[in-house]
Amino acid sequence: EAQVTQNPRYLITVTGKKLTVTCSQNMNHEYMSWYRQDPGLGLRQIYYSMNVEATDKGDVPEGYKVSRKEKRNFPLILESPSPNQTSLYFCASSLRTSTGTQYFGPGTRLLVL
């Protein structure tokens, strides 16, 4: 089954404790992206990757890091989480072509105390 998986699905942590949210897709997609969803703001792009070893900032990259060492994986790293990073996070992937429909993961709900 074609899918995007994220782990963990729920996470409660404390300020400053490094964490990683994993994202994996099994569709051989070149393009992967992270979004955060906040009330009244919709989803906003954090980082994206056009292919292995090719990543770039989205609209709200502060406080986040990513890496793309393998085509299927695109982890999101919060090195020193703060309460304003409490949010719902989505990973998405698609083919690089202009018609590529984006597939979303199930979301990760993060609470930073």
Place this chain on the structure above:
Amino acid sequence: AQTVTQSQPEMSVQEAETVTLSCTYDTSESDYYLFWYKQPPSRQMILVIRQEAYKQQNATENRFSVNFQKAAKSFSLKISDSQLGDAAMYFCAYRTFMEYGNKLVFGAGTILRVKS
């Protein structure tokens, strides 16, 4: 930069009736894609319908259809014969047509409540 505006934070509809959700966007591009996504309580993002800007014909998917007005930069979603399972948050989204432009720009969302 492109922006997407959904001016209705919440809407209600009676089961079996029709409801229209509004979306406007701002762009200087002539070719692009527009989408409606549904987010039920499970939080999963589900693609409802998509429209290519170069197509004049409005997209339709079963009970879901759009009214795409390119000159007015308007992209509304009509849900016919509303069902309880349609209750969800709906997001309007824009994507550039260019090859590298896979980023989706989302509106703030509209919560749709369906009354039985």
